[in-house]
Amino acid sequence: MKGARPSVLALVVAGAVAVALALGMAGVYLTADRLIEQRQRLVAETARDYFVAFAHEEGLASMARALDNRAHNEHGAFDYAVFDNDGQRIGGTTLLAAADLPEPGYSIRTVADTDYEILVQPMSVGGMLIIYENLADRRAFHRAILSSVGATLVASLAIVALAALWLGRLLVRRAEGVAVAADRIAAGDLSARAPIAGAKDVFDELAGSVNAMLARIEELMTGMRTVTDSLSHDLRSPLTRLRGSLNRALDEDLSGDARLALIAEAQGQCEQVLATFSALLDIARAETGLSRDLMAPLDLAEMVRDLGELFEPVIEDAGQVLTVQAPDTPVTLVGHELILRQALGNLLHNAARYAGDGAGVVLSLEPGETEIRLVVADSGPGVPSDQRGRVVERFVRLDETRSKAGSGLGLAIAVACAKLHGGRLDLEDNHPGLRVLLRLPVSA
Amino acid sequence: MLLEEVWDYRFDPHTSLIDTHISRLRKKIDESFDKPLLHTVRGSGYRLSVEP
Numbered sequence: 001m002k003g004a005r006p007s008v009l010a011l012v013v014a015g016a017v018a019v020a021l022a023l024g025m026a027g028v029y030l031t032a033d034r035l036i037e038q039r040q041r042l043v044a045e046t047a048r049d050y051f052v053a054f055a056h057e058e059g060l061a062s063m064a065r066a067l068d069n070r071a072h073n074e075h076g077a078f079d080y081a082v083f084d085n086d087g088q089r090i091g092g093t094t095l096l097a098a099a100d101l102p103e104p105g106y107s108i109r110t111v112a113d114t115d116y117e118i119l120v121q122p123m124s125v126g127g128m129l130i131i132y133e134n135l136a137d138r139r140a141f142h143r144a145i146l147s148s149v150g151a152t153l154v155a156s157l158a159i160v161a162l163a164a165l166w167l168g169r170l171l172v173r174r175a176e177g178v179a180v181a182a183d184r185i186a187a188g189d190l191s192a193r194a195p196i197a198g199a200k201d202v203f204d205e206l207a208g209s210v211n212a213m214l215a216r217i218e219e220l221m222t223g224m225r226t227v228t229d230s231l232s233h234d235l236r237s238p239l240t241r242l243r244g245s246l247n248r249a250l251d252e253d254l255s256g257d258a259r260l261a262l263i264a265e266a267q268g269q270c271e272q273v274l275a276t277f278s279a280l281l282d283i284a285r286a287e288t289g290l291s292r293d294l295m296a297p298l299d300l301a302e303m304v305r306d307l308g309e310l311f312e313p314v315i316e317d318a319g320q321v322l323t324v325q326a327p328d329t330p331v332t333l334v335g336h337e338l339i340l341r342q343a344l345g346n347l348l349h350n351a352a353r354y355a356g357d358g359a360g361v362v363l364s365l366e367p368g369e370t371e372i373r374l375v376v377a378d379s380g381p382g383v384p385s386d387q388r389g390r391v392v393e394r395f396v397r398l399d400e401t402r403s404k405a406g407s408g409l410g411l412a413i414a415v416a417c418a419k420l421h422g423g424r425l426d427l428e429d430n431h432p433g434l435r436v437l438l439r440l441p442v443s444a
Numbered sequence: 445m446l447l448e449e450v451w452d453y454r455f456d457p458h459t460s461l462i463d464t465h466i467s468r469l470r471k472k473i474d475e476s477f478d479k480p481l482l483h484t485v486r487g488s489g490y491r492l493s494v495e496p
Contacts (some may be wrong), residue, residue, distance in 0.1 A: 264486070313464040 010164035017160040018153075025149045032145045036138060040077070040117075041106075044131045047078065048121050053124050060084060064091025079116075079132040095132055104128075108135070114140075174203040178210055190218045237274055242269040279409040286339055286416035298337045299330040300372060304365045307341060311348045311363075319357035320378070322348075325364035333372055335421055335442060340374075343417035346376055346410035347376035347436050355380025355433065371423065377435040388427040414438060466490060 016409060060082065067080045068091050079093040087098035095111050096118075102109060104120045110284035115135040122128055177195040184192035194207035249252075249262035292431040308324030315322040344363070351361045366373040382427070411425070419427040423440040466482070474480045483491045 313468055314461060317464055331494065 008168075010161065010168040013164035013167070014157065014161040017164075018157050021153055021156050021160075025153050029145055033142060036141055037118070040133055040138060044078065044117075044119050044133055045425070047080070047129055048119060048129060051129050052081070052083075052123050055123050055127070055129070060090065060123075060125055060127050067092040077134045077137045079424050081130040082131070083128045083130070085126045089122065090127075092130070093132065095410065096130070101128065101130065124146075130317040178207055179204075181210065185214060185217075190214075190221060235276060238269045238272045238276075242266050242273070260364065268404065276409065279413055282339060282342065283409065283413055283416045286336070286413070286420040294338070295334050295336050297332050297334050298340075300333050300335075300340075300365055300367075300374070301331045303341065304344075304363060304374070307344050307348070308363055311345065311352075314352050315348065315361050317353040318355070320352065320355060320359045320361050323360065323362045325362065327365065327367060331365060331367045331372060333421075333440060335440065336417070339413070339417045339420065341439060343414040344374060344376065346413055347438075349374060350410055350436075351378040351380070351434075359433065368442075372440045372442060374438040374440070375435060377430045377433060379430065379433040382429060382432055382434040383427060385429065411436075 049062055051067065054066060058066075064082050067082055071080060071092055079095060081092035081095065081100070083098050089098065095116070096109070102118055102120055104122055106117060106119055106338060107119050110116075111132075116132045117135055118133075119131040120128060120129070161174050174197065177197075181192045181194040193211045196204050196207045196211075198204065198413055245262050245266040249259050249266065254262075304326040307323060308322060308326075312322050348361070348363065351359070355361060359380040361377050361379075362375070362377045364373075364375045364377070366375060370427045415425045418438055418440070422443070423438065426439060428435040428436040428437065466484075470480075470482050473482055475489065479494065480496075481492055483493065483496065485491050
């Protein structure tokens with residue numbers, strides 16, 4: 001965009017308008033010219049017809065006298081002369097001698113430095129009627145039209161050029177905001193956004209779309225960065241431990257049982273690595289929307305009851321009590337069953353793991369007009385409000401020591417699940433405890 | 445593995461959902477009997493049989 005010249009656009013617009021204007025003005029000029037010629041000829045021919053009739057009725061001599069009278073009284077663009085059969089001028093102006101007369105009909109001659117259009121008309125009573133039209137008037141009119149047409153053209157062109165320049169500047173200025181944002185992004189500043197002028201025009205729309213795209217890109221980039229950072233951290237330790245277990249298992253002095261125990265340990269660490277990978281893949285699939293083709297209508301009430309049954313032993317073993325609340329009637333939603341089960345399972349696992357001995361855990365399904373809520377609430381210690389935004393990030397675990405097993409991906413999967421369904425995951429205070437809401441909008 | 449193959453779930457493996465269910469089952473089937481019927485097959489799953 002830098003170096004884009006507004007004048008190019010302005011020139012193109014001005015050029016197009018100039019051509020259109022010039023064509024229009026040429027049309028006006030030619031039409032006016034033709035009209036004035038027709039008009040003058042009509043005057044000449046009316047006079048001719050009058051004098052020819054006059055000569056026919058009153059004779060050539062009377063007509064010659066009438067011509068002299070008219071020449072005496074009138075000082076217009078027209079002059080008249082009459083010649084008899086012998087070539088003798090018998091009345092009217094003395095501009096041309098009989099010998100110099102042109103052929104009958106219209107012709108143009110210069111007499112004494114003045115241009116005339118001459119109409120020569122032979123008459124039925126004999127002789128010739130000559131009508132001279134001084135072309136100076138016509139040419140003055142001609143020039144007047146030409147100059148006014150020219151002035152209009154110049155003024156219009158100036159206005160068009162200014163308007164085009166202004167428009168060009170406006171376009172460049174509005175587009176430049178988007179370009180500058182793109183340049184800053186290219187330079188590595190992912191937070192750059194295109195300005196929105198609030199004019200609600202096509203540029204604002206463009207800036208809005210670009211910004212939405214940039215926000216998504218930034219989100220993906222940040223997610224990617226977090227994943228690569230965390231992967232190197234979270235996969236390195238189990239892999240290192242795995243290598244350690246295998247190294248120790250290779251010790252020749254080891255008894256068979258001890259070796260088996262070490263290999264089993266290694267297997268467990270392998271499982272952990274694999275599970276972390278699977279979870280990351282699930283998140284990636286959900287976030288990129290790749291799983292969208294697997295969405296199908298499903299009964300959430302049945303799914304919730306099923307999950308409750310599956311998880312009851314886990315909750316009980318943690319010394320907690322699980323309560324399932326779901327309507328008896330089916331609650332249908334077009335969704336991704338696998339990832340929904342996984343998200344809710346993760347929430348239940350979290351409750352079992354962190355809510356503590358004696359806590360109550362409630363899994364409930366709350367259908368509503370606009371959204372369906374899947375809620376997992378516990379009466380454990382909860383999550384401090386300033387940490388709630390952080391725990392949903394990938395690999396974040398609040399126990400800094402990481403003494404309890406876990407990949408730190410559970411809530412991230414639940415968030416990705418919510419996003420895949422166009423909803424969101426909210427963490428609330430359960431007074432006491434944590435209340436996690438998976439809010440899914442009801443699609444039309 | 446069972447979870448993934450049978451239910452197609454991929455939960456965190458650390459609280460083993462299957463183990464919990466199996467241990468309950470084992471309590472009902474094998475507790476207070478001399479001969480266990482429910483055997484763990486390492487790496488693949490579980491087996492119900494008289495043979496150890």
